[in-house]
Amino acid sequence: MTKGAVLILGGRSDIGRAIARAFAAEGHPVWLAARNADGLEPDRADLELRYRVEAKCFEFDVLATHRLEGFADALPGLPEVVVSVVGYMGDQQVSETDPEAAARVMRSNFEGPAAALALFANRFEARGSGVIVGISSVAGERGRATNYVYGSAKAGFTAFLSGLRNRLAKKGVHVLTVLPGFVATAMTEGMDLPEKLTAQPEEVGRAVLRAVKSKRNVIYVKPVWCLVMAVIRNIPEAIFKGMKL
């Protein structure tokens, strides 16, 4: 039996690569979508060589929402699973003073990914099957001084996924929200992250695969984050506003 294809939006990122490997190891064809797709050739070749599955690359820019239809139409078919790993942290201080920069962070983390998943959601709904995976962030659970521009966009994305799940629950389409916590990736390189709270991209890949199989709704990659975020969410605002986090 051939397994359904997995489309990864943001296939160049460390987490995207790890998710691609996890699904390819299970025999799924994988389609990597990113900007400058030619540069993904080594990853594509690796996936085919290692896992003997079909791997393809596609040019994709999450901010080019007007080209979205064309992108989806040019795919070899409608995938079984679509994963959005797209994200862009930006620089909080720059985002505070430069509205263009802030808009770029908001569009990359919310508007772009939401538009892309909305399109696949409609097509999945029409087909009556499919899985949508959105990699959001714990930063979206509560705004903090150090990254609230990024966090607010992720909050929007998380709410979008939640609504999508609600809408499609009875239509055969499953929606999974992933809140990875700290992950050792290019985005966090150079940051001093606590080891016990930091996942490797490979852990995220395995966790997403497991969660898709077991139809989970919302997952943290490291279970300890469930506790951490419960505490952070429950600190009264009057106290929270005075804290340095």
Add this chain to the structure above:
Amino acid sequence: MRIAGWGGTTRQDCRVSHPRSEAEVAARIAEGHAIARGAGRAYGDAAQSALNTVDMGRFDRMISFDAETGLLVAEAGVRLADVIAAFLPRGWFPAVTPGTKHVSVGGMVAADVHGKNHHRDGSFGAFVEFIDLMGPDGAVRRLTRGDNDEMFGWTLGGMGLTGVILRVGFRLRPVESGWIRQKSIVAGSLAEAMAAFEANAGATYSVAWIDCLARGVAMGRSILMLGEHASAAELPAERRAAPFGVPARRRLTVPFHAPGFALNGLTVRAFNHLYYAQGVKKAGESLVDWDSYFYPLDAIHGWNKIYGRRGFVQFQCAFPLATAEAGLAALLTEISRAGQGSFLAVLKRFGPQASRISFPMEGYTLALDFPLHARTTALLERLDRITLAEGGRFYLAKDARMTPHTLRKADKRMAEFIAMRERTGLAEAFSSTQSERLAL
């Protein structure tokens, strides 16, 4: 970032980068004092540099495989475990493998690792067709055996001090199954063990566990383990349908560092005694899966923690054939007198080795490990002196503590290596905590 070697004794605050492109690697090299780090499985300080450790973990893609010749081209950060996972089901196995599968391909080149088949097949380098190496100027060169400046030879076993290894082309060997026919032979003394190695020179794999605490006539008593890849026809009928499938092993994890007193003369003696008794009882032939045969310790995740927080040091030397018996006897005498046995003492016959700077030489090698404390340091220094006296040399992938004086006396090739590094600008561009300690 605090990093250490596998022995855990060389913990150091290092600046670690994780480049994702060749341009990023070149930029790191331009800053000087760079050393590539693969899986971090060298026991000492070989893969760390306080100023500029270049973690090659993101260069982890396999590039091509030729099913006619068995040539696999892979990036330096690819793990051997991934190679096995991808290619054993297709009937291919690494031609040379060290005692753990959690090493990187780049690390296997840098240490020019050896396995249980060294006496027949040589080290990993014998199966390497080419190495893509980034030099001090950021330029990438494809090194092959015939290079005029011998950079291929200097890179095999060169501990990453000739540049950053980006890609390696190496051959795998065809196998018919994932199983090994193992034969155990009990040897009551060092002389018997060596005679058994010589009598079984035709075996594909051979290695001996040696009881390093036995004294007197029993000194050097060993369990010699021979191995052959089982053909499909040699498997029991129920396994023939899936010759590469092996039962999943139960994985154990060492959850925390054992307290210092857990490993002492008494527990080590008891372990060695039991292990030998078990070996005697189980002597004979058996069928063992590849994972248990080649990588027994990989089943215990974090086994290095049984030595406690202070970690452990490895000692591995090789003697030429002519002085091997005298050298090994002198080492074993010293160890049993000190009463500081090692859990995992391993004896192995090395075959011929023609290479520029690699560790193996035709003769015998002994590998030991000791938890680190003051008495061990003194013992190791005595072992160094014995090795020097009998014309032996040391394995840099295991070393965490040698002095430059000892290394240079043991290995005349090092002077040439140092001169070559000075002459070609490698000395400024590439250095590790180990190379600084050893003045390489």
